[in-house]
Amino acid sequence: MPQTKQQLRSTIAAKRKMLDADWIEDASAKAIENLQSLPAFQSAKTVALYMAIGGEVRLEPLFAECWRLGKTTCIPVFNSSTRLYEMAEITENTRFETGNYGIPEPVAPNPVAIQEINLMVVPGVAFDASGNRLGRGGGYYDRLLDGFSGDIVAVAFDFQILPQIPCDSYDRPVQIIATETKNIKVRNER
Numbered sequence: 001m002p003q004t005k006q007q008l009r010s011t012i013a014a015k016r017k018m019l020d021a022d023w024i025e026d027a028s029a030k031a032i033e034n035l036q037s038l039p040a041f042q043s044a045k046t047v048a049l050y051m052a053i054g055g056e057v058r059l060e061p062l063f064a065e066c067w068r069l070g071k072t073t074c075i076p077v078f079n080s081s082t083r084l085y086e087m088a089e090i091t092e093n094t095r096f097e098t099g100n101y102g103i104p105e106p107v108a109p110n111p112v113a114i115q116e117i118n119l120m121v122v123p124g125v126a127f128d129a130s131g132n133r134l135g136r137g138g139g140y141y142d143r144l145l146d147g148f149s150g151d152i153v154a155v156a157f158d159f160q161i162l163p164q165i166p167c168d169s170y171d172r173p174v175q176i177i178a179t180e181t182k183n184i185k186v187r188n189e190r
């Protein structure tokens with residue numbers, strides 16, 4: 001019987017809890033290298049990243065590489081009035097505080113318009129070969145991606161790639177998934 005979104009989230013969460021910090025760092029570095037080989041990354045001037053939490057692919061070296069290449073980076077920042085995430089710029093000098101869900105956010109956010117972003121690097125709990133994405137459940141990335149027309153690349157570990165993920169009409173598929181072993185080009189069948 002296919003697992004529900006909630007069942008898949010707890011199955012993957014259990015696997016993530018078993019990962020040790022050295023493995024995450026090493027596998028993350030490999031996934032980032034695969035992402036950097038993509039034309040969508042190389043041509044992007046403004047890249048949306050995220051601050052990793054709980055077993056996600058860590059992106060610290062990718063922030064540094066983007067800055068070295070002169071790219072603008074931003075991350076989702078929670079707007080407590082609208083209860084939605086918006087994008088804010090991150091530089092070498094950004095000072096962070098602990099934000100919503102315990103995720104670091106800039107103390108003084110400098111907004112970046114969605115239309116300025118060329119590439120969105122998205123986290124996820126699980127993905128399938130059609131690019132369907134299962135997130136943590138807030139629907140926040142689904143909404144961020146709603147008005148977005150640039151490239152969408154996910155980063156994940158191989159164990160997060162599953163044969164099939166239940167998806168809803170509002171779920172936006174990703175185009176490529178960069179893992180520690182390969183770049184998975186998504187079959188366009190949705």
Ligand SMILES: Nc1nc2c(c(=O)[nH]1)N(C=O)[C@@H](CNc1ccc(C(=O)N[C@@H](CCC(=O)O)C(=O)O)cc1)CN2
Pocket residue numbers: 050051052053056076085101103123124135136137138139140141
């Ligand atoms: N690093 C990172 N940043 C991100 C996301 C993400 O998935 N990863 N998001 C992606 O949308 C948004 C934040 N959404 C989040 C939604 C739920 C939880 C969370 O911790 N949920 C609990 C279970 C539910 C709960 O207690 O409310 C969990 O997963 O243990 C965290 C972030 C924006 N920023």
Ligand SMILES: Nc1ncnc2c1ncn2[C@@H]1O[C@H](COP(=O)(O)OP(=O)(O)OP(=O)(O)O)[C@@H](O)[C@H]1O
Pocket residue numbers: 005133134135136137138139140141142143146168170171
């Ligand atoms: N584009 C959208 N507009 C309005 N509501 C949305 C949109 N996308 C998702 N939602 C709402 O968000 C809720 C959570 O969706 P879902 O379980 O797919 O989250 P998710 O993709 O796993 O999470 P996230 O995107 O935060 O990582 C759903 O109940 C849905 O109603």
